[in-house]
Amino acid sequence: MSGLAPTVDLPIRKATPGCDDIPVLRERGQREVFCGLTGIVWLHRKIQDAFFLVVGSRTCAHLVQSAAGVMIFAEPRFATAIIDDRDLAGIADVNEELDRVVSQLIARRPDIKLLFLVGSCPSEVIKIDLKRASERLSQLNQPRVRVLHYSGSGIETTFTQGEDACLAALVPEMPAAAAASDGGLIVVGCLADVVEDQFIRIFGELGVGPLQFLPPRRAGELPEIGPDTRYILAQPFLTETARALEERGAVRIAAPFPLGIEGTLAWFEAAAEPFGVTAATVARVTAPAVARAKRAIAHYRPMLDGKSIFFFPDSQLEIPLARFLSRELGMRLTEVGTPYLHRGHLADELALLPDGIVLSEGQDVDRQLDRCRDASPDIVVCGLGLANPLEAVGITTKWSIELLFTPIQGFDQAGDLAELFARPLNRRTRLEV
Numbered sequence: 001m002s003g004l005a006p007t008v009d010l011p012i013r014k015a016t017p018g019c020d021d022i023p024v025l026r027e028r029g030q031r032e033v034f035c036g037l038t039g040i041v042w043l044h045r046k047i048q049d050a051f052f053l054v055v056g057s058r059t060c061a062h063l064v065q066s067a068a069g070v071m072i073f074a075e076p077r078f079a080t081a082i083i084d085d086r087d088l089a090g091i092a093d094v095n096e097e098l099d100r101v102v103s104q105l106i107a108r109r110p111d112i113k114l115l116f117l118v119g120s121c122p123s124e125v126i127k128i129d130l131k132r133a134s135e136r137l138s139q140l141n142q143p144r145v146r147v148l149h150y151s152g153s154g155i156e157t158t159f160t161q162g163e164d165a166c167l168a169a170l171v172p173e174m175p176a177a178a179a180a181s182d183g184g185l186i187v188v189g190c191l192a193d194v195v196e197d198q199f200i201r202i203f204g205e206l207g208v209g210p211l212q213f214l215p216p217r218r219a220g221e222l223p224e225i226g227p228d229t230r231y232i233l234a235q236p237f238l239t240e241t242a243r244a245l246e247e248r249g250a251v252r253i254a255a256p257f258p259l260g261i262e263g264t265l266a267w268f269e270a271a272a273e274p275f276g277v278t279a280a281t282v283a284r285v286t287a288p289a290v291a292r293a294k295r296a297i298a299h300y301r302p303m304l305d306g307k308s309i310f311f312f313p314d315s316q317l318e319i320p321l322a323r324f325l326s327r328e329l330g331m332r333l334t335e336v337g338t339p340y341l342h343r344g345h346l347a348d349e350l351a352l353l354p355d356g357i358v359l360s361e362g363q364d365v366d367r368q369l370d371r372c373r374d375a376s377p378d379i380v381v382c383g384l385g386l387a388n389p390l391e392a393v394g395i396t397t398k399w400s401i402e403l404l405f406t407p408i409q410g411f412d413q414a415g416d417l418a419e420l421f422a423r424p425l426n427r428r429t430r431l432e433v
């Protein structure tokens with residue numbers, strides 16, 4: 001993409017009445033981000049009977065394979081149907097080929113209950129109609145396997161949007177709640193099982209429910225949804241999923257995201273409030289977990305307090321992370337970059353950011369690298385493509401993708417989250433001694 005001049009200053013209205021607006025530096029230019037296929041790596045671990053078939057090129061196959069390299073010994077639940085030169089000559093052949101590949105796959109893998117056809121840049125460029133293909137294949141394989149589709153293409157998207165597209169594809173499949181249902185709560189966004197188990201325990205003690213998760217661990221356990229259903233986002237990058245849930249009548253509970261003690265506590269308070277549970281009850285139930293988290297964070301605070309941090313836009317987790325690192329660990333925020341800024345979903349987070357930071361949306365990577373060098377931060381959060389060049393000039397980096405592969409949400413992970421930033425700084429200090 002060619003670089004365009006940046007435009008400055010779309011004010012964001014803070015959620016707290018009376019607070020200032022934060023100006024946003026909006027940039028459009030060359031970007032350094034992974035595509036949505038990357039999401040397959042954590043999605044396939046979460047939905048344990050789903051299979052992800054990328055319809056793409058050899059490049060797509062290599063990306064997924066290397067991103068998921070750690071899973072090499074596991075029974076794979078992802079693969080790539082390679083579009084080759086012959087396919088490019090005739091779309092009809094591609095559909096036949098796809099049907100053949102899917103039939104073979106389903107015959108070989110009786111454990112698969114849900115198959116995602118995942119679009120890529122090549123499949124979008126040559127306009128393979130994956131919607132029709134998934135409908136056709138679903139009919140052919142019913143009731144054993146449901147076939148859905150979504151796009152993981154890297155055209156104008158960033159890597160966490162793969163999860164958003166995947167979850168949005170699940171929403172129309174969610175069963176309608178019974179008319180007499182008392183609504184319940186859906187927690188939306190992929191969470192590590194260990195985090196989900198902790199959340200289930202806390203919600204159970206609070207008496208909040210029925211509690212359901214999107215995505216579920218098994219394809220047959222999709223949450224029920226209806227006009228009385230409330231949902232709360234556990235991840236900040238689920239714009240399309242939220243829209244689809246609201247089209248089905250569900251109502252979003254606004255909250256900060258469950259990162260760090262403050263975010264997690266506020267998240268539980270917000271989730272529990274519509275169920276008649278007071279903040280005092282949430283504080284009592286979560287007190288032991290909060291105390292543990294405080295001890296864990298206190299260990300890392302001396303290593304991070306006063307250190308400066310710069311976020312390149314990548315995962316869309318940047319704003320909640322910046323809030324946690326500045327408010328609970330005393331880090332100084334220089335620039336906080338995010339690929340996209342959803343003002344509604346991030347309103348409670350924006351209200352907690354300190355004054356005087358640069359908030360940027362989108363990317364013009366050369367300009368941003370200049371600003372980063374000028375700011376000379378102690379640590380930079382960025383994608384893999386930028387990490388090596390920055391490390392080569394002596395800047396400590398943290399790969400943003402690690403934050404998706406590591407359990408970081410909730411009280412009991414707050415210390416681990418702090419450690420993810422303390423460790424590289426600590427290593428650099430030891431190397432310099």
Ligand code: SF4
Pocket residue numbers: 035036037056057059060061063119120121122152153154155
């Ligand atoms: Fe590359 Fe696009 Fe394939 Fe992603 S989907 S690996 S960006 S070609």
